[in-house]
Amino acid sequence: MKIDGTPFRSIWRAGETVRIIDQRWLPHEVRVVALSDRAAFATAIRDMWVRGAPLIGATAAYGMAVALRADASDSALDDHWQVLHATRPTAINLRWALDRMRAALAPLPAADRAAAALALADAIADEDVELNRQIGLHGLALIKAIAARKGGRVNILTHCNAGWPATVDWGTATSPIYHAHNAGIDVHVWVDETRPRNQGAQITAWELNAHGVPHSLIVDNAGGHLMQHGQVDMVIVGTDRTTANGDVCNKIGTYLKALAARANGVPFYVALPSPTIDWRVKDGVAEIPIEERSPAEVTHVQGLDPEGRIVQVRISPTGTGAANPAFDVTPATLVTGLITERGVCAANPSALRAMFPDLAP
Numbered sequence: 001m002k003i004d005g006t007p008f009r010s011i012w013r014a015g016e017t018v019r020i021i022d023q024r025w026l027p028h029e030v031r032v033v034a035l036s037d038r039a040a041f042a043t044a045i046r047d048m049w050v051r052g053a054p055l056i057g058a059t060a061a062y063g064m065a066v067a068l069r070a071d072a073s074d075s076a077l078d079d080h081w082q083v084l085h086a087t088r089p090t091a092i093n094l095r096w097a098l099d100r101m102r103a104a105l106a107p108l109p110a111a112d113r114a115a116a117a118l119a120l121a122d123a124i125a126d127e128d129v130e131l132n133r134q135i136g137l138h139g140l141a142l143i144k145a146i147a148a149r150k151g152g153r154v155n156i157l158t159h160c161n162a163g164w165p166a167t168v169d170w171g172t173a174t175s176p177i178y179h180a181h182n183a184g185i186d187v188h189v190w191v192d193e194t195r196p197r198n199q200g201a202q203i204t205a206w207e208l209n210a211h212g213v214p215h216s217l218i219v220d221n222a223g224g225h226l227m228q229h230g231q232v233d234m235v236i237v238g239t240d241r242t243t244a245n246g247d248v249c250n251k252i253g254t255y256l257k258a259l260a261a262r263a264n265g266v267p268f269y270v271a272l273p274s275p276t277i278d279w280r281v282k283d284g285v286a287e288i289p290i291e292e293r294s295p296a297e298v299t300h301v302q303g304l305d306p307e308g309r310i311v312q313v314r315i316s317p318t319g320t321g322a323a324n325p326a327f328d329v330t331p332a333t334l335v336t337g338l339i340t341e342r343g344v345c346a347a348n349p350s351a352l353r354a355m356f357p358d359l360a361p
């Protein structure tokens with residue numbers, strides 16, 4: 001997508017150098033940084049310079065490629081896998097990308113691994129762009145149908161940032177929105193701010209603004225009220241891990257939106273590329289590891305001060321503790337449909353298996 005008229009991806013290569021947008025500074029500054037060794041890649045994923053399930057996967061792939069330049073032995077291949085895999089626990093794309101890299105590289109002579117790894121990381125990044133573009137086309141059909149039925153503006157609620165900065169390009173939840181907007185459909189997006197880190201306020205609002213998509217920022221608790229008053233036509237969110245049964249794990253608060261959507265008859269869609277499916281997991285609530293992040297993300301908020309400095313401000317009493325589970329699981333029964341690169345399917349095991357017979361074990 002474009003920033004001030006210039007096309008950008010969230011991660012890219014200039015020669016041998018891998019660059020990212022350091023998302024900690026959005027929306028106030030577009031800061032581009034180069035990641036030059038394994039430690040830098042691990043820090044960038046763990047400390048959320050990059051975030052969003054598909055981008056975490058692509059970054060890990062490039063991290064493996066850069067790490068292999070320093071040491072491409074068999075034991076190093078496993079060690080790079082371990083270090084990069086330990087960065088964040090919930091998004092399955094991380095493991096998917098690292099497993100794919102290791103499986104392709106292990107049979108090669110050590111001397112050939114680094115170059116092959118870079119080419120494979122490029123392929124993973126390019127594939128992600130295409131998967132998300134396809135998701136957009138399938139989601140577009142859903143939005144078109146609502147626009148035709150309703151005969152006016154389509155109001156879509158989204159949570160967190162499942163936009164282009166969470167992927168390599170297009171986004172998952174935002175791809176149908178961009179496609180609809182580009183096709184001339186009048187779409188308006190309710191953007192949940194998404195406490196505690198405010199990915200909605202900081203990143204989704206920024207990218208929709210940059211592309212000229214009408215949107216309104218809302219506090220996380222406003223969605224139910226808007227649904228009760230007929231102001232939400234559909235919900236589209238992303239996911240960090242989707243089980244073989246169709247449960248979806250996404251940013252904390254997604255589950256409450258799904259409950260409110262069900263109570264108000266609002267369709268609740270989840271957009272995902274197939275690498276986000278964890279075929280080994282059936283029961284999302286019981287089996288998906290939920291990342292617990294720093295209490296400081298809850299007790300403080302980050303923003304720009306009048307002098308233009310990014311600062312953290314305490315909002316709770318000193319001494320008050322905080323819990324910070326970063327994700328929750330929405331059971332498949334609350335999901336209207338899964339928007340994948342191959343089409344829209346029901347969130348149940350047989351529909352998922354029928355959509356991906358070649359991937360399901």
Ligand SMILES: CSC[C@@H](O)[C@@H](O)C(=O)COP(=O)(O)O
Nearest residue numbers: 051052053162166172238239251
């Ligand atoms: C297309 S991204 C889907 C999800 O990864 C996204 O909704 C999300 O929850 C991101 O969480 P984050 O903690 O910012 O990495």
